[in-house]
Amino acid sequence: MSVEAAITTPPQPDAPATSRLFAETALVRKKYRRELIAKCFFGAMAAAMVIPLILIVTYIVVQGAPSLSWEFLRTNPRLGGIRGGIWSAVVGTIYIVTISLCVSAPIGVLSAVYLNEYAKESWFTRIVNLAVVNLAGVPSIVHGLFGLGAFVYAAGMGKSILAASLTLSIMTLPVIIASTKEALAAVPVPFREACWNVGATRWQTIRRIVLPNSISGILTGVILQVSRTAGETAPVMLTGVATFKAVDGTGLLLYNPLTDQCMALSMHLYYIATQASGAAPSLPYAIATVLLCVVLLVNATAILVRGYLRSRKKW
Amino acid sequence: MATKRRPFEVIAERLIELLIKLCGISAIIFVFGIFFFVFREGAPFLAKLKVGEFLFSSEWFPTSQTQAKYGVGALIVGTLSVTILAMVIAVPFGLGAAVFVSEFCTGKVKESLKVIIELLAAIPSVVWGFVGLSVMSPIIINTFHVPIGVNMFNGAMLLALMSVPIMVSIGEDALKAVPDSYREAALALGSTKWQTVYRVLLPAAKNGLLAAVLLGVGRAIGETMAVLMATGHSVRIPDSIFDPVRTLTATIAAELGETSKGSDHYQVLFLIGILLFTITFIVNLAADLAVKGIKKQ
Numbered sequence: 001m002s003v004e005a006a007i008t009t010p011p012q013p014d015a016p017a018t019s020r021l022f023a024e025t026a027l028v029r030k031k032y033r034r035e036l037i038a039k040c041f042f043g044a045m046a047a048a049m050v051i052p053l054i055l056i057v058t059y060i061v062v063q064g065a066p067s068l069s070w071e072f073l074r075t076n077p078r079l080g081g082i083r084g085g086i087w088s089a090v091v092g093t094i095y096i097v098t099i100s101l102c103v104s105a106p107i108g109v110l111s112a113v114y115l116n117e118y119a120k121e122s123w124f125t126r127i128v129n130l131a132v133v134n135l136a137g138v139p140s141i142v143h144g145l146f147g148l149g150a151f152v153y154a155a156g157m158g159k160s161i162l163a164a165s166l167t168l169s170i171m172t173l174p175v176i177i178a179s180t181k182e183a184l185a186a187v188p189v190p191f192r193e194a195c196w197n198v199g200a201t202r203w204q205t206i207r208r209i210v211l212p213n214s215i216s217g218i219l220t221g222v223i224l225q226v227s228r229t230a231g232e233t234a235p236v237m238l239t240g241v242a243t244f245k246a247v248d249g250t251g252l253l254l255y256n257p258l259t260d261q262c263m264a265l266s267m268h269l270y271y272i273a274t275q276a277s278g279a280a281p282s283l284p285y286a287i288a289t290v291l292l293c294v295v296l297l298v299n300a301t302a303i304l305v306r307g308y309l310r311s312r313k314k315w
Numbered sequence: 316m317a318t319k320r321r322p323f324e325v326i327a328e329r330l331i332e333l334l335i336k337l338c339g340i341s342a343i344i345f346v347f348g349i350f351f352f353v354f355r356e357g358a359p360f361l362a363k364l365k366v367g368e369f370l371f372s373s374e375w376f377p378t379s380q381t382q383a384k385y386g387v388g389a390l391i392v393g394t395l396s397v398t399i400l401a402m403v404i405a406v407p408f409g410l411g412a413a414v415f416v417s418e419f420c421t422g423k424v425k426e427s428l429k430v431i432i433e434l435l436a437a438i439p440s441v442v443w444g445f446v447g448l449s450v451m452s453p454i455i456i457n458t459f460h461v462p463i464g465v466n467m468f469n470g471a472m473l474l475a476l477m478s479v480p481i482m483v484s485i486g487e488d489a490l491k492a493v494p495d496s497y498r499e500a501a502l503a504l505g506s507t508k509w510q511t512v513y514r515v516l517l518p519a520a521k522n523g524l525l526a527a528v529l530l531g532v533g534r535a536i537g538e539t540m541a542v543l544m545a546t547g548h549s550v551r552i553p554d555s556i557f558d559p560v561r562t563l564t565a566t567i568a569a570e571l572g573e574t575s576k577g578s579d580h581y582q583v584l585f586l587i588g589i590l591l592f593t594i595t596f597i598v599n600l601a602a603d604l605a606v607k608g609i610k611k612q
Binding site for chain 2: 031032034035037038039041042043045046048049050052053056059060106107108110111113114115118119127128130131132133134135137138139140141142143144145146148149150153154170173174177201202203224227228230231232233234237238266267269270273274284285288291292295296298299300303
């Protein structure tokens with residue numbers, strides 16, 4: 001058909017000109033079909049992450065349910081850990097988490113303050129940032145070797161709660177640095193300028209203006225550090241956590257943090273699941289349930305705190 | 316007229332600034348400290364060490380009374396094979412999920428997906444190892460009819476699940492960093508979302524996505540407890556993905572407790588630590604350079 005013929009040919013009587021103009025061609029239909037396929041495909045990829053999480057958590061909780069009770073939580077383990085409860089492991093985890101938090105929170109926050117408020121764009125700052133990234137990337141077992149070489153032997157602490165906590169505090173430092181840095185960077189520069197203009201020094205500005213305005217990020221980092229510390233196993237098994245330790249009483253003051261080794265939930269799970277024989281089949285599931293509950297609840301708290309404080313933000 | 320600051324305040328300010336600077340460089344101190352102290356424990360063995368034999372021989376008989384041999388070749392192959400298999404599984408899922416979270420969903424769905432990814436990342440590695448040992452192992456035996464359930468495939472599945480969250484979050488950041496004007500231009504030309512993703516966003520964000528993958532690799536190489544519990548314990552070069560293998564990390568964790576301080580075996584384990592430190596250092600450096608690449612554009 002020639003061009004003239006195409007122009008002069010009247011439209012088909014059963015199809016008005018406009019609808020024919022905007023009708024979906026095969027190409028467009030193909031385009032939308034592909035769009036739908038792509039969306040479903042990527043959605044399936046995302047769902048493939050959600051489903052294992054739910055399945056695994058449910059399975060562990062269901063399997064562990066027969067052993068779980070308040071008594072289980074509050075009694076000390078007996079017979080090398082295969083009978084009784086898990087109280088001394090819970091206390092050990094609390095000790096390790098608390099001490100390492102006390103060490104890494106101040107260092108981490110101040111380190112982030114340095115990186116965000118003091119450091120200039122330079123090769124040195126870049127190296128510091130690179131060191132933070134690498135500290136986060138060092139395998140946990142290498143942190144354990146470091147703790148063993150530095151704290152247990154070189155510093156003469158022996159295998160103790162203190163050595164294990166210090167090892168973990170260095171390992172989790174990047175968690176606090178990263179989230180604090182992000183929070184500090186979110187505080188608008190004019191806030192600082194206004195403060196400097198009324199004569200405040202740099203530190204006064206940071207203490208009165210910058211830190212209070214970035215508390216949500218700092219808190220999130222601290223909470224995430226807690227959850228990370230509670231679940232870590234490899235570094236503490238080399239530096240101060242025993243597979244089994246008999247203790248007296250069921251209070252909170254079971255160990256001397258400077259000299260004693262302790263039990264910890266994560267290590268207890270590893271030991272019961274792989275090496276102990278004769279334990280009830282539901283026991284490792286029950287320990288895993290407690291550990292999962294602690295970690296997931298702490299993380300959920302972090303998410304809620306962040307959401308709440310973000311909603312209250314005034315800028 | 317400016318009022319003078321009291322001397323106490325000036326000194327306090329100086330002190331606190333000094334403290335902040337000290338903390339600021341603490342990360343560097345710690346990284347060097349890790350290298351120094353791990354190296355110090357392993358160093359005496361360097362004199363006796365033949366590097367070629369150490370790296371490439373797969374004869375690992377550390378406890379032999381007469382002729383102890385320390386070849387980590389099989390362990391390196393074990394680490395690499397588990398990591399590669401894990402990445403084959405994790406990269407499509409991780410990047411696919413990152414694209415879905417970043418481009419295909421909005422509002423509540425997006426928020427809840429991000430929360431779930433964060434929770435997935437929070438599950439401790441010892442719990443993953445336990446899952447591999449007592450949940451996945453029987454499933455693998457029954458599905459694939461293989462004699463041993465704790466093997467390379469099991470470990471790789473766990474590592475994939477563990478490294479997907481970091482890929483999703485870094486990958487999503489990389490996609491978010493692409494300017495919206497790119498998306499608007501693509502949409503204005505009549506392209507669908509998929510076409511935008513495929514033709515515009517993926518090429519534009521490729522460095523960030525590469526960094527996401529590299530960080531996932533770093534995570535997988537350094538993972539200890541999951542592979543210790545779920546990949547079996549045979550030090551040999553695997554023939555199939557259902558063979559049990561042993562990784563570098565698992566070897567340290569499994570054997571260090573049985574060695575006495577200062578023995579050859581003990582020192583070799585610390586040298587393996589230095590090897591791991593070096594590998595992850597290079598991987599992280601590469602990821603960092605990839606990210607810096609985007610920022611320069």
